[in-house]
């Protein structure tokens with residue numbers, strides 16, 4: 001029998017016991033060790049004697065022989081003595097064990113009456129760590145088979161048996177990048193008294209209530225669409241005349257269109273460039289989009305930091321993120337301007353590209369004379385691109401497999417060999433990531449989807465990573481070609497050998513107004529937009545299970 005088999009054989013159901021245990025007594029048999037030692041002593045003595053053949057006539061040899069026998073007798077007496085000592089030790093341990101065990105059982109029997117706790121033993125019987133039947137009826141035999149320390153592990157705080165052994169105390173700590181104070185940790189997780197509980201859930205339904213009347217809206221419209229153009233004219237007029245809104249901002253293209261309809265639209269405001277849109281953010285109460293999902297993505301991408309709540313009207317074909325019917329725009333806007341508004345809080349990813357370090361010689365050439373070292377980019381000054389759906393790294397025009405080294409918080413994840421990789425938000429889980437085989441996830445679930453595009457490997461299943469990680473995707477220096485990055489399907493940029501895309505969750509989410517509430521809107525979108533799990537219902541006639 002191999003030692004590992006022996007070990008398995010001697011390991012009890014709760015994992016106690018080891019290879020030195022005596023299967024009969026259950027104790028670590030020190031006696032066996034002592035006996036073995038004594039036996040070896042005897043053998044050693046005999047071999048040291050090297051007694052020559054005995055001759056009856058040789059007195060000298062007879063004396064030697066009798067001396068040897070005396071030595072053997074002494075050694076045997078020693079062995080017997082050693083055995084007795086070992087037996088005494090074993091008896092002592094057994095006594096201690098019995099005493100401890102009966103004390104513990106005694107305390108357990110007293111527990112219900114002394115603590116006045118009606119749960120008493122039932123509570124213990126139901127404790128999951130005890131591995132006892134759910135019904136709480138603990139058979140005497142099963143009780144006996146539980147080690148005393150296990151019985152005491154899961155007791156209530158004030159119970160008397162707690163004095164004997166408490167649940168191990170512990171402390172939790174975790175790292176939060178860029179957070180100087182620990183205050184926010186307490187808001188998420190509490191671990192008072194050794195119990196871990198979450199204080200709040202980030203994916204709760206969020207509701208917005210106006211404290212003062214909203215006065216300003218910003219409208220984004222899908223270009224080159226006559227129905228959208230017609231509606232924008234009508235909506236702007238209604239907002240001004242019926243709702244008395246003071247500030248109505250539209251895109252420069254739309255302002256020109258409105259003015260071409262009537263010069264009375266000259267109250268409408270606009271902006272010069274993207275920089276100005278972000279500056280307008282503090283003045284805008286609501287953003288309205290007229291178009292499809294692409295228009296929502298477009299509007300969100302105009303804001304580099306905070307985004308006002310978006311009210312998306314459906315004027316596209318799919319409209320996963322656009323729950324409001326354009327024909328009922330007046331009713332919808334009446335309600336929304338009055339509040340409260342149910343919102344879906346959609347996380348965004350922030351991304352930037354780190355260019356490969358230049359080879360030393362080139363670096364030297366590029367250096368201004370005054371500088372001796374190239375400054376590393378200041379992390380605060382890095383310009384991030386924010387995505388609401390996903391960032392995609394693909395092989396572009398290259399006919400070769402992508403070769404993308406992926407790291408999560410500096411731990412190597414994998415190398416993507418295929419058409420590419422999608423790093424998606426949960427909002428984007430129903431877009432490109434879905435088409436590439438990723439799971440659909442409610443947009444308020446925090447996480448980053450790691451979805452390969454046509455991986456040339458049978459076992460490359462998509463992952464969902466926690467929202468706090470930093471993901472890096474690097475095109476290795478030995479890669480056959482470049483990769484291409486796109487942000488929400490736009491702004492394609494080349495990722496050359498040695499370049500790295502760095503991506504993490506942004507602190508600037510996008511909130512979109514719900515028609516109903518977040519969960520209902522999500523389910524409606526997957527049912528109506530994607531025909532999720534649509535199948536004819538099975539007929540009720542035919543054979544049945546009996």
Ligand SMILES: NC(=O)c1ccc[n+]([C@@H]2O[C@H](COP(=O)([O-])OP(=O)(O)OC[C@H]3O[C@@H](n4cnc5c(N)ncnc54)[C@H](O)[C@@H]3O)[C@@H](O)[C@H]2O)c1
Nearest residue numbers: 292293294318319320389390427428430431432435488489
């Ligand atoms: N194979 C694909 O499925 C594929 C390929 C490229 C891009 N896309 C998606 O298109 C998005 C860009 O959208 P666009 O409107 O500018 O381009 P687009 O006009 O080509 O639209 C792509 C489709 O994706 C849908 N869509 C966009 N965001 C969605 C979301 N969050 N949930 C469900 N469906 C969504 C749109 O409604 C549209 O039907 C990208 O972010 C990407 O997710 C998908």
Ligand SMILES: Nc1ncnc2c1ncn2[C@@H]1O[C@H](COP(=O)(O)OP(=O)(O)OP(=O)(O)O)[C@@H](O)[C@H]1O
Nearest residue numbers: 220221222223291292293294295298316317318319
């Ligand atoms: N205000 C805008 N300015 C510039 N481009 C825009 C604007 N709004 C939308 N787009 C672009 O127009 C394209 C189509 O928009 P959108 O997806 O909203 O319409 P759609 O394709 O008809 O709708 P759906 O995606 O539901 O089929 C997208 O690529 C989007 O980026």
